[in-house]
Amino acid sequence: MIGVTGKFSRPDLQIAQLPDHIGQSVELRGAVHALRDLGGVVFLTLRKGDGAVQCVCDHAVLPQGICQEAAVKLTGTPRTEPRAPGGIELTVERVEILSLPAQPIAVPIAKERLNLKLDTELALRPVTVRNLRQRAVFRVQAAISGAFREYLDSQGFTEIHTPKIVHAGAEGGSNIFRLSYFGRKAFLAQSPQFYKQTMVGSLERVYEVAPVFRAEKHATARHLNEYTSLDCEMGYLDSFVDLMELETGFLRYCMAALKERCAKELALLGVELPEIGEIPAVPFEEAKRLASEAYGRPIRDPFDLEPEEEHLIGRYWKEKTGSDFVFVTHYPSKKRPFYAMDDPDDPRYTLSFDLLFKGVEITTGGQRIHDYQQQVEKMEKRGMDPAEFESFLMIHKHGMPPHGGMGIGLERLTMQLCGLENVREACLFPRDIHRLEP
Amino acid sequence: MIGVTGKFSRPDLQIAQLPDHIGQSVELRGAVHALRDLGGVVFLTLRKGDGAVQCVCDHAVLPQGICQEAAVKLTGTPRTEPRAPGGIELTVERVEILSLPAQPIAVPIAKERLNLKLDTELALRPVTVRNLRQRAVFRVQAAISGAFREYLDSQGFTEIHTPKIVHAGAEGGSNIFRLSYFGRKAFLAQSPQFYKQTMVGSLERVYEVAPVFRAEKHATARHLNEYTSLDCEMGYLDSFVDLMELETGFLRYCMAALKERCAKELALLGVELPEIGEIPAVPFEEAKRLASEAYGRPIRDPFDLEPEEEHLIGRYWKEKTGSDFVFVTHYPSKKRPFYAMDDPDDPRYTLSFDLLFKGVEITTGGQRIHDYQQQVEKMEKRGMDPAEFESFLMIHKHGMPPHGGMGIGLERLTMQLCGLENVREACLFPRDIHRLEP
Numbered sequence: 061m062i063g064v065t066g067k068f069s070r071p072d073l074q075i076a077q078l079p080d081h082i083g084q085s086v087e088l089r090g091a092v093h094a095l096r097d098l099g100g101v102v103f104l105t106l107r108k109g110d111g112a113v114q115c116v117c118d119h120a121v122l123p124q125g126i127c128q129e130a131a132v133k134l135t136g137t138p139r140t141e142p143r144a145p146g147g148i149e150l151t152v153e154r155v156e157i158l159s160l161p162a163q164p165i166a167v168p169i170a171k172e173r174l175n176l177k178l179d180t181e182l183a184l185r186p187v188t189v190r191n192l193r194q195r196a197v198f199r200v201q202a203a204i205s206g207a208f209r210e211y212l213d214s215q216g217f218t219e220i221h222t223p224k225i226v227h228a229g230a231e232g233g234s235n236i237f238r239l240s241y242f243g244r245k246a247f248l249a250q251s252p253q254f255y256k257q258t259m260v261g262s263l264e265r266v267y268e269v270a271p272v273f274r275a276e277k278h279a280t281a282r283h284l285n286e287y288t289s290l291d292c293e294m295g296y297l298d299s300f301v302d303l304m305e306l307e308t309g310f311l312r313y314c315m316a317a318l319k320e321r322c323a324k325e326l327a328l329l330g331v332e333l334p335e336i337g338e339i340p341a342v343p344f345e346e347a348k349r350l351a352s353e354a355y356g357r358p359i360r361d362p363f364d365l366e367p368e369e370e371h372l373i374g375r376y377w378k379e380k381t382g383s384d385f386v387f388v389t390h391y392p393s394k395k396r397p398f399y400a401m402d403d404p405d406d407p408r409y410t411l412s413f414d415l416l417f418k419g420v421e422i423t424t425g426g427q428r429i430h431d432y433q434q435q436v437e438k439m440e441k442r443g444m445d446p447a448e449f450e451s452f453l454m455i456h457k458h459g460m461p462p463h464g465g466m467g468i469g470l471e472r473l474t475m476q477l478c479g480l481e482n483v484r485e486a487c488l489f490p491r492d493i494h495r496l497e498p
Numbered sequence: 499m500i501g502v503t504g505k506f507s508r509p510d511l512q513i514a515q516l517p518d519h520i521g522q523s524v525e526l527r528g529a530v531h532a533l534r535d536l537g538g539v540v541f542l543t544l545r546k547g548d549g550a551v552q553c554v555c556d557h558a559v560l561p562q563g564i565c566q567e568a569a570v571k572l573t574g575t576p577r578t579e580p581r582a583p584g585g586i587e588l589t590v591e592r593v594e595i596l597s598l599p600a601q602p603i604a605v606p607i608a609k610e611r612l613n614l615k616l617d618t619e620l621a622l623r624p625v626t627v628r629n630l631r632q633r634a635v636f637r638v639q640a641a642i643s644g645a646f647r648e649y650l651d652s653q654g655f656t657e658i659h660t661p662k663i664v665h666a667g668a669e670g671g672s673n674i675f676r677l678s679y680f681g682r683k684a685f686l687a688q689s690p691q692f693y694k695q696t697m698v699g700s701l702e703r704v705y706e707v708a709p710v711f712r713a714e715k716h717a718t719a720r721h722l723n724e725y726t727s728l729d730c731e732m733g734y735l736d737s738f739v740d741l742m743e744l745e746t747g748f749l750r751y752c753m754a755a756l757k758e759r760c761a762k763e764l765a766l767l768g769v770e771l772p773e774i775g776e777i778p779a780v781p782f783e784e785a786k787r788l789a790s791e792a793y794g795r796p797i798r799d800p801f802d803l804e805p806e807e808e809h810l811i812g813r814y815w816k817e818k819t820g821s822d823f824v825f826v827t828h829y830p831s832k833k834r835p836f837y838a839m840d841d842p843d844d845p846r847y848t849l850s851f852d853l854l855f856k857g858v859e860i861t862t863g864g865q866r867i868h869d870y871q872q873q874v875e876k877m878e879k880r881g882m883d884p885a886e887f888e889s890f891l892m893i894h895k896h897g898m899p900p901h902g903g904m905g906i907g908l909e910r911l912t913m914q915l916c917g918l919e920n921v922r923e924a925c926l927f928p929r930d931i932h933r934l935e936p
Binding site: 072074089090091108109110128129130131158159160161162163164165183184186187189190194195198199201202205206209213216218219220221222223224225226227237238239240241242244246248254255258259261262263264265269270271273275277285286288295296430431432433451452454455456457458459460461462470487488489490491493496497498 | 510512527528529546547548566567568569571596597598599600601602603621622624625627628632633636637639640643644647651654656657658659660661662663664665675676677678679680682684686693696697699700701702703707708709711713715723724726733734868869870871889890892893894895896897898899900908925926927928929931934935936
């Protein structure tokens, strides 16, 4: 019988802890990120989960066979060195090899920028993500999803976990993956929409951070076929403006969290965090018209926003108010799903919004229908059969408060925040129409 | 243009805040959970996200048509009342109806226990989850996943999001859902195994809380075809014992968090949290033999544990040490996946473990192979083609530290903790061989 004491704690120091150990001999375990032989000494860059540190080694301390991407245990003394990246350098006393690669990586992952074609970078992602700049994006992403949950926890929301294999699509259309479920027809959830609305009837305010699946045939720089959605839904709205206030509150909290927790990563990526003051909120038609007039681009589709239009709307409000964000409200009813609440003042529009961040849509949200009769009528008007949605309509039938919510695309938010050109760069292992691997 | 100030904060008080407002008139929005006419006055139970409160109303303040599951805005004054559930009662001054149900719920959701057949309960889950006892399970569940992330954050882990549509299964076997991905053959991930190992090469310590999919044809009280896995993986292990220490540390943290955050829910469910001291860790063969000897049950399958055996092993160590938990270590190699590291002292066994909680397996974990040659050889010995796993083997080829990890079944942990009889009770919208809806 083995004793398990439960006294687990980090067996190693992390890079962030080194400043507390200046002048003391410490043990670090990590990967050899780079090796540079300067003749008299060798500079070894040790990579750990939270950063990298420059280590100076005599040739004598380096074991036979050491190479880039070896895993090592290293004993050394950190000291302040303004010329070293991060301001700390380690004088190495001992190096022990824990494991060795079978073959060197074909691309120079220790360079600051990889400068690979995106296709190559993604095909080699299992190893290119060891590049410090690359992985910094995913440390920022982790901080964003963490901040989302923390903020919503602080506002009385409860986390939920809802199924991804479903019997009916929430968002409609043909953009849905089909599968066979023990001989029955099933789908992959396009969103947790039905379930999060359902849980408002129980827990009042809920959120979920989980994958969603869209079988879209787009192959653009901003579409993924599987992405992580930061979803929330709340009951007892006064108006759908509450939801925009909630998102603004989250974004402010998120930027403060990133500033505190990801300073090193943001510096590495050259990211300046946006200031978030009052975010302008402009009705759909007005937003379209103002951008069209300002930049002389004619309106082609009166019911939807083309990517180029989103870009121009973002630009317009940036120029006018300095805000990187703009809410576009009151989307046309015919372009929103059957559960969206129409504006009682003009039912051609919905009580809904998208949030554009630097000209790219990162959020869709809005108030939902809570009245049973109203919901059934809207479905019937669209030629849908309410009987197919019986378990969803159960909540309306038996009473729902006024409610609404939103879904934020984690990868798009990460992309725009980090100034990336393609959403695939903000997704560890992206799925697109051509890509199912790695 | 609408002004969005970002000054969102809870527009309502929550139940937990009422003690701070004794004697003051407050506004609350919630659902009418129950209405009891006592002749002179009416007792209205108001349900909010975090609890329920008893409200005393004169007939005169109740609007026409008020009924169970109406959404209301209510003005009243909380006062201490030892006889009321929760010790607080509200004297109501005004009630406004926000929305009304179309039809009453057919089951008595305001009763303490629903006492429905499980099939009925699950079919009506969208509304039965409004029952206070039912939803308490999911408040506990949310606290568990929150505690998992918090504990791992504190230990230097980074959250990751990995794809669920994959090109190859990690766990092998036929228990995998297939789908067509733009004409290509694809699968639903049985676990994030390949991806979390991959990310150890970059971020050293990672975790993911996400759905996993198992096409198992079992219809037992402990199997789900889609469940939430609390996954983590870490580099630079000294031994696989580190992983058991990590899990013990998490469980202690989790129990402390539940005690603090879910006292009301635990009381409602009648749950007594387990004390977690040193958790016994017993090799597979010894665990099997001791339980067989103690309870006179012959060993039928020498390579796996039958559910009845898990139950008896749990019972044995509970009786012997008082622990509700027991690690069973060194599972036979032939029953573990190809990435499991064999014990160098006896390669018929692996450096792996399961954790049993009250006789039910809630975790599988272990050390993984990090050496390229060793991994390729083990695959070939099993008749697998390494070429099909090229993007996974990339990490071994180019260097991996000694590493390992585990996956904890969130619903099973919730079930055992809450003393439920069926794992479906611990899953909001369970998926099983017969159930794809709601």
